[in-house]
Each structure stands twice: as C-alpha cells, then as structure tokens.
Amino acid sequence: LPKYDEELLFFLASQAGLQSGLKTSTAKISASFGGSQQTASRKLRELSQADLVELNATPTGCIVRIKKKGADLLHQRLVSLQRLFNEKKKAQLQGIVKSGLGEGRYYVSRQPYLQQFKKLLGFKPFFGTLNLVVDQNQLQGFLFGLQSIQVKGFETDERSFGTITAFKVVLQGKQEAAMVFPERTTHPKNEIELISPSNLRKKLKLKDGSKVFVKHI
Amino acid sequence: LPKYDEELLFFLASQAGLQSGLKTSTAKISASFGGSQQTASRKLRELSQADLVELNATPTGCIVRIKKKGADLLHQRLVSLQRLFNEKKKAQLQGIVKSGLGEGRYYVSRQPYLQQFKKLLGFKPFFGTLNLVVDQNQLQGFLFGLQSIQVKGFETDERSFGTITAFKVVLQGKQEAAMVFPERTTHPKNEIELISPSNLRKKLKLKDGSKVFVKHI
DNA sequence: ATTACTAACATACGAGTAA
DNA sequence: TTTACTCGTATGTTAGTAA
Numbered sequence: 001l002p003k004y005d006e007e008l009l010f011f012l013a014s015q016a017g018l019q020s021g022l023k024t025s026t027a028k029i030s031a032s033f034g035g036s037q038q039t040a041s042r043k044l045r046e047l048s049q050a051d052l053v054e055l056n057a058t059p060t061g062c063i064v065r066i067k068k069k070g071a072d073l074l075h076q077r078l079v080s081l082q083r084l085f086n087e088k089k090k091a092q093l094q095g096i097v098k099s100g101l102g103e104g105r106y107y108v109s110r111q112p113y114l115q116q117f118k119k120l121l122g123f124k125p126f127f128g129t130l131n132l133v134v135d136q137n138q139l140q141g142f143l144f145g146l147q148s149i150q151v152k153g154f155e156t157d158e159r160s161f162g163t164i165t166a167f168k169v170v171l172q173g174k175q176e177a178a179m180v181f182p183e184r185t186t187h188p189k190n191e192i193e194l195i196s197p198s199n200l201r202k203k204l205k206l207k208d209g210s211k212v213f214v215k216h217i
Numbered sequence: 218l219p220k221y222d223e224e225l226l227f228f229l230a231s232q233a234g235l236q237s238g239l240k241t242s243t244a245k246i247s248a249s250f251g252g253s254q255q256t257a258s259r260k261l262r263e264l265s266q267a268d269l270v271e272l273n274a275t276p277t278g279c280i281v282r283i284k285k286k287g288a289d290l291l292h293q294r295l296v297s298l299q300r301l302f303n304e305k306k307k308a309q310l311q312g313i314v315k316s317g318l319g320e321g322r323y324y325v326s327r328q329p330y331l332q333q334f335k336k337l338l339g340f341k342p343f344f345g346t347l348n349l350v351v352d353q354n355q356l357q358g359f360l361f362g363l364q365s366i367q368v369k370g371f372e373t374d375e376r377s378f379g380t381i382t383a384f385k386v387v388l389q390g391k392q393e394a395a396m397v398f399p400e401r402t403t404h405p406k407n408e409i410e411l412i413s414p415s416n417l418r419k420k421l422k423l424k425d426g427s428k429v430f431v432k433h434i
Numbered sequence: 435a436t437t438a439c440t441a442a443c444a445t446a447c448g449a450g451t452a453a
Numbered sequence: 454t455t456t457a458c459t460c461g462t463a464t465g466t467t468a469g470t471a472a
Contacts, residue, residue, distance in 0.1 A: 173237025
C-alpha cells in the first residue's frame with residue numbers, strides 16, 4: 001500500500017495543467033522537484049497506482065497526465081483552503097479593549113434583561129461589559145448572516161429600557177460571549193459591548209489597549 | 218534539517234483556524250491525524266522549529282497556534298491551486314467531435330484563403346476541418362481576450378467568399394491548430410471548426426463522439 | 435539518452451518508558 | 454493524565470547498473 005506524494009502531484013499539475021499530458025522524464029522531474037531520478041521514478045509509479053495520474057513510461061521518457069481522481073484531490077484541497085481563509089476574513093473581528101463608562105454594568109444587571117439573557121444566550125452574564133473599538137466595515141461584514149437575538153425592553157416607574165440586539169460569539173477562540181447592541185446607545189458606531197459569564201478582563205487578562213478577536217460561534 | 222509536514226500544518230489550521238490557539242494533546246492529534254503520539258510530538262516540534270506554528274507543550278497538554286509563516290505557506294498553496302483551477306476553466310474548451318458536411322474541406326482549400334492561412338497562421342492547413350460541438354458559454358469565455366486573425370474574403374466568377382475569423386489554439390495539449398469562423402456559416406452557434414497542418418482525425422485518432430480539449434496557444 | 439531493478443544506506447516511526 | 458527520550462524496526466532514498 002504505497003503512500004503517494006501529494007506534493008509531487010501538485011508539482012506535476014502545475015507543470016502540465018489539469019488536462020494535458022506532460023512530456024518529461026524522471027531525471028527532469030528529480031532535477032526540478034528534488035530527490036533522485038530513482039525516487040522520481042518510484043513516486044510516479046505510486047501516483048499512477050493510486051490512479052491519481054496516468055503514466056506512460058518508455059525508454060525515451062515519460063508522459064504524465066493528471067487523472068480525474070488526482071484533480072479531485074487537488075480541488076478538495078483548494079476548497080478546504082478557501083474555507084480556511086474565507087473564515088479568517090469573514091468570521092473574525094479584531095477589537096481593542098477600551099474602558100466603558102459603567103452604563104453597561106447597570107443595564108446588564110436589570111432583572112428583566114438578566115432573565116432573558118439566561119434563557120436566550122444560555123448564560124447568566126457577569127455584571128459588566130467589555131468595550132471594544134472595532135473597524136466599522138469589518139463589524140458589518142462580521143455581523144452579516146449571524147443570527148440576531150432580540151432581548152425585549154421593559155418599563156419601570158423611573159424609566160424605560162429598550163430592546164437589546166445580541167449576537168452569540170466566541171472571544172479569543174474559546175471564551176463564549178455575546179455582542180450586545182442596546183436600542184438606544186450612547187456609543188459611537190465603532191464601539192461595541194460584549195457580555196459573558198465571567199469577568200473577561202480578569203479571565204483573559206485584558207487591559208485597555210489589549211487586542212482581542214471575536215469569532216462566530 | 219527536519220522536513221516539516223505541511224499535511225499536519227493544514228490539519229492543525231483546520232482545527233484551530235488561522236488565529237486562535239488550539240488546546241489539544243499529542244495523543245489527540247495522533248488519534249485524529251494518524252500516526253503515533255511520539256510522531257505527533259516530534260512533528261509538532263519540527264513545525265515549531267520551522268517557525269510555522271507556535272507550540273506550548275506542557276505536562277498537561279499543548280497549545281498550538283498557526284504563526285504568520287505557517288499561514289503564509291498555506292496561503293501560497295491556496296493561490297497556486299486557484300491559479301491552476303482558474304486556468305483550467307478559462308483557457309480551455311471541451312468539445313466533442315462531430316462529422317461535418319464537407320463544406321469546410323471545400324473552402325479551406327481555396328487558393329486565396331490558403332495563402333493567407335499560411336502567412337497568418339504559419340501553416341498550410343490540411344484540406345478538411347474538424348468539427349466540434351462545444352458549450353456556447355464556455356466558447357465565449359474561451360475566446361475572450363484571444364487575438365483574432367482576419368482572413369480576407371474574395372470573389373470568383375461563380376460566387377463570393379466571405380471573411381474568415383481565426384484563432385490560433387492548441388489541441389489536446391500539443392497539436393497546433395486554429396479555430397475558424399466563416400462570416401457566413403451554416404453551423405449552429407455551438408458548433409465550431411478547426412483546421413491544422415495535419416489530418417487531425419488520423420493523427421490524434423479521433424472519431425465522432427471523441428472528447429477533445431482546446432487551449433490557448 | 436531513457437526506465438527501473440537491486441542493494442546499501444539514511445531517515446522516519448513507534449513501543450517502551452522516564453519525568 | 455501529559456511530553457518526549459531511547460532504540461529496535463520499518464520505510465524511504467539513492468548509487469550502481471541492466472535493459
């Protein structure tokens with residue numbers, strides 16, 4: 001059961017393209033790809049046995065063509081890499097920690113909000129928010145397609161509290177949290193608030209100016 | 218000089234993403250990636266020494282993060298693969314061999330055309346055309362940006378011959394040929410004609426229904 | 435010039451195990 | 454539980470050649 005060399009498959013595809021045959025020799029391949037002529041010969045046969053390439057070896061040289069299975073393998077790798085790098089761009093948001101004014105602490109701890117947070121987000125938030133300065137365009141891209149959670153407002157004798165829109169996120173790759181957008185906010189649009197079960201500043205050792213990243217859940 | 222394992226790098230990136238750290242262990246990696254715990258341990262250290270990942274190994278497990286150099290390596294691979302598969306789509310046209318009605322053979326062999334073919338295409342065409350059925354949209358994409366060659370028409374006592382638009386191409390990865398579009402053609406738009414120095418049916422062993430591919434020169 | 439076999443050699447792997 | 458060392462063994466590589 002020979003272990004084929006995807007590296008070489010890619011090298012051959014780069015030279016031949018995905019359809020046409022490449023007229024070459026094991027010596028040429030070893031010279032430009034590395035390794036000895038013997039190794040090139042063996043690896044070509046392995047790729048051929050794995051049905052990844054079509055190999056026509058003669059005493060005058062060899063012709064290599066990428067077969068469907070080989071092209072599929074490379075394409076699968078392409079798709080995986082695209083996903084990887086797309087997710088990086090789309091599903092991630094950088095932010096810089098900033099001090100809030102304490103309003104977050106106040107409204108997060110109101111009972112009617114608390115109950116909904118627990119039910120809708122799945123955790124009882126720490127009585128405080130982490131404020132982040134983000135790039136506004138990046139924020140828009142980040143939120144696009146994310147499921148929004150509506151936390152209903154309510155009224156007390158003294159004042160009324162508006163709806164809060166929340167998004168479940170992951171902070172620093174592991175910490176569950178939620179971005180919260182109160183209906184009536186005093187924040188500029190490039191500043192966001194996060195809530196979480198724990199004191200994020202303590203748990204993640206953050207201070208003003210710390211860089212953090214937020215991801216989709 | 219350890220040969221680092223791009224496969225493992227990709228595996229780790231898939232798990233961790235490109236930014237966040239992945240809390241794991243060499244045993245877990247070996248279980249899902251393959252190989253032994255010892256090999257996972259060694260390969261992780263190799264990747265770390267090559268500055269592709271940041272490795273924090275402790276007696277309670279390890280944390281792996283893809284470093285810039287590692288992400289760059291994967292991205293380079295992504296770009297190469299994208300190029301490979303883009304070229305496939307753009308610069309290539311599939312076709313299926315079909316029998317023509319013999320008109321091609323007739324007009325190709327007219328002296329005034331012949332002289333121009335020789336001068337403009339660089340070869341004296343075989344007296345016959347290879348007819349291909351292609352996808353019309355694919356054809357449009359294929360021709361886009363290709364330099365067109367105008368073969369002027371002429372008149373005889375009996376009739377007039379219109380301009381022929383031609384494009385130099387390569388057939389089956391190696392055979393030089395040209396796609397020809399007579400001004401007034403009786404072909405449907407998804408059928409094209411190719412001329413070449415040789416009898417393509419014989420030389421490339423084609424018959425009706427054979428799949429061929431045409432590339433930019 | 436080729437490909438590819440054989441055999442000597444180099445490297446990689448993993449079981450056992452220490453820390 | 455970990456990581457990672459040693460070391461016997463399996464696998465990969467290449468020089469020398471045959472065809």
